[in-house]
Amino acid sequence: MIPIKIHTQPDDSTCGPTSLHAVYRYFKDPIALSDVIKEVPSLDEGGTLEVLLACHALKRGYRARIYTYNMFIFDPTWIGLSNEEIIERLEEQLKYKKGQKLHRATHAYIEYLRLGGELRCRDLNKHLLRGFFEQGIPLLTGLSATYLYQSAREYADEAGNSIYDDVRGYPMGHFVVLCGFAEDQKSIVVADPYPDNPYFKDNYYEVKATHLINSIMLGMATYDANLLAILPAHYEPLQD
Numbered sequence: 064m065i066p067i068k069i070h071t072q073p074d075d076s077t078c079g080p081t082s083l084h085a086v087y088r089y090f091k092d093p094i095a096l097s098d099v100i101k102e103v104p105s106l107d108e109g110g111t112l113e114v115l116l117a118c119h120a121l122k123r124g125y126r127a128r129i130y131t132y133n134m135f136i137f138d139p140t141w142i143g144l145s146n147e148e149i150i151e152r153l154e155e156q157l158k159y160k161k162g163q164k165l166h167r168a169t170h171a172y173i174e175y176l177r178l179g180g181e182l183r184c185r186d187l188n189k190h191l192l193r194g195f196f197e198q199g200i201p202l203l204t205g206l207s208a209t210y211l212y213q214s215a216r217e218y219a220d221e222a223g224n225s226i227y228d229d230v231r232g233y234p235m236g237h238f239v240v241l242c243g244f245a246e247d248q249k250s251i252v253v254a255d256p257y258p259d260n261p262y263f264k265d266n267y268y269e270v271k272a273t274h275l276i277n278s279i280m281l282g283m284a285t286y287d288a289n290l291l292a293i294l295p296a297h298y299e300p301l302q303d
Contacts, residue, residue, distance in 0.1 A: 064242050064243040064244075064245075064252050065089065065196065065199060065200075065201045065242045065243050066089070066242075067085050067086070067088075067089055067201055067240050067242045067254040068085065068088055068089070068254075069081065069082065069084075069085035069240060069254040069255070069256055069266055069267075070084065070085070070096055070256065071256060071257070071258055071266065072256035072257055073096075073100070074223075075109070075219075075223065075224055075225045076105065076109040076110045076111075076223065077100050077256075078110070078237055078238045078239075078256045078257055079103065079110065079111040079112075079113070079115075079116050079205075079238040080096070080099040080100040080103045080111065080116070081096060081099075081100075081238075081256035082116075082203050082238040082239060082240050082254075082256055083099055083103065083116045083119065083120065083203060083238075084096045084099045085201075085240050085254060085256070086201055086203055086240060086293060087099070087120075087123075089201060090294075090295050092123070092295075094123075099119070102119060103115055103116060103119050104171075106164070106167065107163070108164075108219075109219065109223060110236065112167070112168055112171055112205075112286060113129065113203065113204075113205040113238070113287065113289045113291050114129065114168065114171045114172050114175050114180075114289075115171050116203065116238075116291060117129055117175055117180055117291050117293070118171065118174055118175050118178060118180070120293040121175065121178040121179065121180055122178065124295070124296050125293045125294060125295055125296065126179075126181075126293065126294045126295075126296060126298075126300070126301065127175070127180045127181065127291065127292070127293045128180070128181040128182075128183060128291070128292045128293075128301050129175070129180065129181070129182055129183070129289050129290065129291050130183045130184060130185060130187070130191070130289065130290040130291075130292075131182060131183075131184055131288065131289050132184065132187060132279070132280055132282075132283060132288040132289065133168075133283050133286060133287070133288045133289060134283065135165060135168075135283065135286060136153075136165070136168055136169060136172060136286075137149075137182075137184070138152070139184065142182070142183065142184040146176040146177070146179075146180075146182070147176075149176055149182065150173050150176050150177065153169050153172060153173055154173070156169065157169055164286055165286075168286055181301070187276050187279060187280065187290070188276070189244075189272050191290075192241065192244075192251065192272070193244065195292055196241075196242075196243040196244060200292050200294065200301075201240050201241060201242055201254075202240070202241040202290050202291065202292055203238060203239075203240050203241075203290075203291040203292075203293070204238065204239060204240075204241060204279055204282075204287075204289065204290050204291070205236055205237070205238050205279075205282050205285075205286075205287030205288065205289050205291075206236070206237060206238075206239065206275075206278040206279045206281070206282040206287055206288070207234055207235070207236065207237070207278050207279075207281040207282045207284060207285065207287070208235045208236060208237035208257075208260070208278075209234045209235050209281075210234075210277060210278045210281045211237065211239075211262070211270070211274070211275070211278040212260050212261050212262040212263070213262055214227060214260075214261045214262065215227040215228060215229040215232055216228065216229060216231075216232030216233050216234055216235065217232045217233065217235045218231050218232050218233060227261070234281075234284045234285055235285065236282055236284075236285030236286070236287040237257065237287075238256070238287075239253050239254060239255045239256070240253070240254040240255075241253060241254075241275075242254055242267075244272075245269040249271060249272060250269040250270060250271050250272060251269065251270055251271075251272050251275050252267065252268075252269055253267070253268055253269070253270055253275070254266060254267055255267070255268065
């Protein structure tokens with residue numbers, strides 16, 4: 064198991080920066096959690112996007128690769144094109160599709176690709192995950208907290224706190240760090256910045272790989288559904 068040490072997120076909207084900080088910490092990057100939270104852009108509705116976390120890492124000199132399953136942003140036929148070609152298609156797509164979050168995510172991906180970030184789309188399975196874990200590379204993932212925790216959907220109150228409500232609530236996204244396989248090889252060890260989650264009630268837990276994979280894929284509902292691998296520049300290149 065990869066020895067990830069994760070802080071508890073300071074509030075309901077900082078799971079992304081807290082997860083990114085845990086990966087930085089693993090690579091002995093001395094940046095403080097408060098600085099990561101301050102520097103990672105947030106969305107108007109709260110939270111952030113995995114691509115914004117990736118841009119932060121690229122600007123700190125890391126290499127980054129995103130495996131995306133977000134069909135809101137990417138057409139499957141784009142995968143394998145050069146960064147420049149994907150940027151052209153993203154800019155063209157903006158002419159025809161509306162929505163504040165789509166436009167915010169698109170501009171973030173354009174920045175990510177211009178910074179040299181890598182984009183992939185592979186079948187999400189244990190083989191893909193194992194390839195990174197065997198190299199000692201943790202994976203930061205955006206997923207559906209609603210499905211992962213099997214909880215009621217949520218809405219934000221006036222103070223910005225998440226309230227569980229099975230009628231008024233909506234699917235909620237979340238960020239965690241994947242640390243490797245459990246001893247049974249059927250479960251994944253998760254470092255979660257939200258220890259008060261209604262299902263596991265801890266910062267560290269094991270979850271069946273099939274359940275985790277479904278949670279990641281269903282993250283598309285909240286513009287998540289991504290895996291992010293980052294590496295310091297002096298490490299060996301990421302393997303395909």
